[in-house]
Amino acid sequence: MLVIYEGIPRLMPSDVAKSPAQCTKTSPGVSQAVVSSLALPDPAASMLGRWLEVVAAVPHALAIEGDGVRFTFAEADALSDIVAKNTRHAVPDxxxxLGAMMGHDASAVIVAIAMLKIGRPLVMLDPHLPAERLRTIVNLVGMSSAVVARQHAGAAAQLDDCLTNVVAYDSLVSFKAAEHARDEVDSSLELELERGRAARGQDIFTIVFTSGSTGAPKGVSTTQDVVLSDVVTFHERLGFDVQDRVLMTLPLGYSAGTCALWAALLNGASVWCLDSRDKGVAAVVSYIRKNSLSVILCTPHLMRAIASGMPPLASLPSVRVAATVGEAVHGRDLRAIREHLGATAVLANWAGSSETGMIALHTITGDEAIPDCSLPAGQVVDLKVVTLVGEDGSPVKQGEVGSVVVTSDYTSTGYWGNEAQTAERFSVDVNGVRVYRLGDRGRFDGRGHLTLLGRADAAVKIRGYLVEPSETEAALLSLDTVEEAAVMANNHDGVSRLVAYVVPSAGLIPPSNAALRKELRGRLPEYMVPSEILQLGALPRTERGKVDRRSLPAVPARHRQLGLSAQEAEIAAIWEKLLALPFVNKDDDFLALGADSLSVEELLAVVEDRYRLSLRSTDLMNNPTLEQFARLIAGNAEASPSHPDVVHLSAGGGNEPLFCFAGAGALGLQFRPLARHFPERDVYAFQAHGLEERAMPDRTVTDHARRYLEFIRTTKPHGPYLLAGHSFGGLVALEVAHLLAEAGEEVELVALIDTYLPGTEEAAADDTPASDAHGVPTAPHRSTERLLFGLKDFGRHARSYLLGLTTFRGELQFQAFFDFTLRVARKYRVRPYAGRVLLVHAEDNPDGPDQWSASLASAVEFERVAALHEPILREPYATELARHLRKSITAGRAQ
Structure with missing residues (x-):
């Protein structure tokens, strides 16, 4: 039964021909008994002809679902007839x-079918695009008419200077029941839609636009043959048929979306439309499970998000195929999604372009191992021939890298309205078959599998070696600590270098740049290791989910400087080895080069062994550059005479200083990334007494506070004071605030950075020792620490009882202080504090404002950062943390 709701015919869920349980695959060949296979080549083949075959074969099977609206094939055919006829009357001939600005829903699919029947090229206008981008597309195509959904009327109105004839979709839809729809289409329909019925494979169905991520967008004239060839491939290689329910998240205005939509419909499968850009990943997972969808088609980025967003034991038992498209996919990503699928589910990725459709497909069955690398594009599909050619245009040998050339009658005819660009890429061979030069480089392995190595113009010579940045990307993605990576070649003053952009893996401590470089040197030749690495919270992406390389931030070039003294050259060699760098200059800062706490300790240990000079981290902070540190060594200088437990991170002056308190077993150096965001003020960081020299540690939180307060009052005798503490340091900051308030001083703000309330199980893990800053999985480690005191494991923790009597080497000292401080924290009870407090929590901290309400006044601000406990102080999260802190300081002064 079809009913009218807000002017749009809707099929009620009770009328769906198949229940969710019926959507799973039964046996191969079932679809052939219901919908005959499409055979190509066939000069008479057309998309509309195939559509009508499917409608006739399975009229009552579900075809489309989106936002609760469902249509069978017969209903979709009837409604699209009406939309086609009314559109034909509403636009000039x-x-x-013809354009269409629709939602990602059932009505958008109806419009696409209607445009097929009208027989004029369709241009899907994605409402997620900026108005200027849409205006560029409209002007390039030269169109003036578009069908627009009600919710996007405002976006269309911004294009009224070029899109002069806007037709509301609601005005095209009949308000009568679908069973009467055929009666409404008068006998003139056949004549009015004659152009659509006469169209064949060589005719243009749609114009899709390239992403423009590497240049200006181009309108690709997509013929019906290109679409039909993909329909055949999806049936023959992935088994698409009438039983499948296909998740449609790929935007309909792009090549992959067009491919997925018609590959499903023209094989008799149903499409289930949900836009992850609007609904989010959680909604996608729920949609798959609720409707028992059998096929997932999406980008690797979304597939990765689906896997990471699901609980460990959650499953998607209805899914039989999970396939990605758009960019390279790593084996790790497929292993992550496989954990949530059935044992027989097939994993796949396909490669192609807007100009060619699919050219290669790689599948992995349930019993096949998934390689620990970026997956190849796979086997070249039928109806396409791929040749790899060298610079002279002749084919290269197997295993050699060449430029990808696609020969097939099933490719685009060129770029709409641009003969010059068409001539650059398209041609015909001696047999009259179309030839397209993809612009990518690739190679074939011994099994005939194609691997794409990125754009031909992305390859670069580094020190005389030709380097494919995609291979360095693959090596980065093979590291557990890296979630996403993009590598680009950068040329500065005629010198080429590789720059890597890295997103750290969720659930793991972000690696330092030095650690990443060391890992890469064990996997790649020296010339393929990036000279610069920039860690980001996320890679910028285009509207279709690809990495937007043009939006990646610029990284200043480093050049080797001459003129190092003998002592500087000797120290430079040590730094280069510890940080895995090709060179170090006189004015380079050790920490700014990508060092972490472990690197600092390794450096100090080398200095002690080689020069018999015992230094603390404060000495490195006071002499951070190569020139200064070498001078310190050469002069055999004494350790800094400043307070042994204080690190002066920033010398801004002129504003109230920021006093920071480190967590258990942590160096004050951990606040360095945060301090860089406050150049206008002095920033001091306190660390545990005795951490870097033999001294009896403070045995209570109050003892810590009183010791630090002496330095604070010496540095700044009177308020207002700004205090910030990470983890256990937050408890110390609160206690310092109490002592200052009791002395009649003003405390402007106390920032508690991922501090746990003591007395809870979580409090036992409220800090992570410095050694955990190097890629150790956090969750298992923290679970162990939460059992620390219950297990009474004095064998493992005996060192913490010897602090002050002796010192331990390297990480053992940090671990001992970590264990000792946990005992101190568990004995502490927070006193109610009436001043302003900013709570900033990492994503896994359960102690929100409600839990702190008994200890803090109502003047509490709360922020959450999508980071883990230790990384919250490191970039890219330190930038967000600094923003919250600065905002809170500013807001307090405005009151």
Missing amino acids: DGQP
């Missing part, structure tokens, strides 16, 4: 392409 000027032969121009």
Whole structure:
């Protein structure tokens, strides 16, 4: 039964021909008994002809679902007839392409079918695009008419200077029941839609636009043959048929979306439309499970998000195929999603372009191992021939890298309205078959599998070696600590270098740049290791989910400087080895080069062994550059005479200083990334007494506070004071605030950075020792620490009882202080504090404002950062943390 709701015919869920349980695959070949296979080549083949075959074969099977609206094939055919006829009357017959600005829903699919029947090229206008981008597309195509959904009327109105004839979708839809729809289409329909019925494979169905991520967008004239060839491939290689329910998240205005939509419909499968850009990943997972969808088609980025967003034991038992498209996919990503699928589910990725459709497909069955690398594009599909050619245009040998050339009658005819660009890439061979030069480089392995190595213009010579940045990307993605990576070649003053952009893996401590470089040197030749690495919270992406390389931030070039003294050259060699760098200059800062706490300790240990000079981290902070540190060594200088437990991170002056308190077993150096965001003020960081020299540790939180307060009052005798503490340091900051308030001083703000309330199980793990800053999985480690005191494991923790009597080497000292401080924290009870407090929590901290309400006044601000406990102080999260802190300081002064 079809009913009218807000002017749109809707099929009620009770009328769906198949229940969710019926959507799973039964046996191969079932679809052939219901919908005959499409055979190509066939000069008479057309998309509309195939659509009508499917409608006739399975009229009552579900075809489309989106936002609760469902249509069978017969209903979709009837409604699209009406939309086609009414559109034909509403737009001038000027032969121009027709636009459609719709939602990602059932009505958008109806419009696409209707445009097929009208027989004029369709241009899907994605409402997620900026108005200027849409205006560029409209002007390039030269169209003036578009069908627009009600919710996007405002976006269309911004294009009224070029899109002069806007037709509301609601006005095209009949308000009568679908069973009467055929009666409403008068006998003139056949004549009015004659152009659509006469169209064949060589005719243009749609114009899709390249992403423009590497240049200006181009309108690709997509013929019906290109679409039909993909329909055949999806049936023959992935088994698409009438039983499948296909998740449609790929935008309909792009090549992959067009491919997925018609590959499903023209094989008799149903499409289930949900836009992850609007609904989010959680909604996608729920949609798959609720409707028992059998096929997932999406980008690797979304597939990765689906896997990471699901609980460990959650499953998607209805899914039989999970396939990605758009960019390279790593084996790790497929292993992550496989954990949530059935044992027989097939994993796949396909490669192609807007100009060619699919050219290669790689599948992995349930019993096949998934390689620990970026997956190849796979086997070249039928109806396409791929040749790899060298610079002279002749084919290269197997295993050699060459430029990808696609020969097939099933490719685009060129770029709409741009003969010059078409001539650059498209041609015909001696047999009259179309030839397209993809612009990518690739190679074939011994099994005939194609691997794409990125754009031909992305390859670069580094020190005389030709380097494919995609291979360095693959090596980065093979590291557990890296979630996403993009590598680009950068040329500065005629010198080429590789720059890597890295997103750290969720659930693991972000690696330092030095650690990443060391890992890469064990996997790649020296010339393929990036000279610069920039860690980001996320890679910028285009509207279709690809990495937007043009939006990646610029990284200043480093050049080797001459003129190092003998002592500087000797120290430079040590730094280069510890940080895995090709060179170090006189004015380079050790920490700014990508060092972490472990690197600092390794450096100090080398200095002690080689020069018999015992230094603390404060000495490195006071002499951070190569020139200064070498001078310190050469002069055999004494350790800094400043307070042994204080690190002066920033010398801004002129504003109230920021006093920071480190967590258990942590160096004050951990606040360095945060301090860089406050150049206008002095920033001091306190660490545990005795951490870097033999001294009896403070045995209570109050003892810590009183010791630090002496330095604070010496540095700044009177308020207002700004205090910030990470983890256990937050408890110390609160206690310092109490002592200052009792002395009649003003405390402007106390920032508690991922501090746990003591007395809870979580409090036992409220800090992570310095050694955990190097890629150790956090969750298992923290679970162990939460059992620390219950297990009474004095064998493992005996060192913490010897602090002050002796010192331990390297990480053992940090671990001992970590264990000792946990006992101190568990004995502490927070006193109610009436001043302003900013709570900033990492994503796994359960102690929100409600839990702190008994200890803090109502003047509490709360922020959450999508980071883990230790990384919250490191970039890229330190930038967000600094923003919250600065905002709170500013807001307090405005009151």
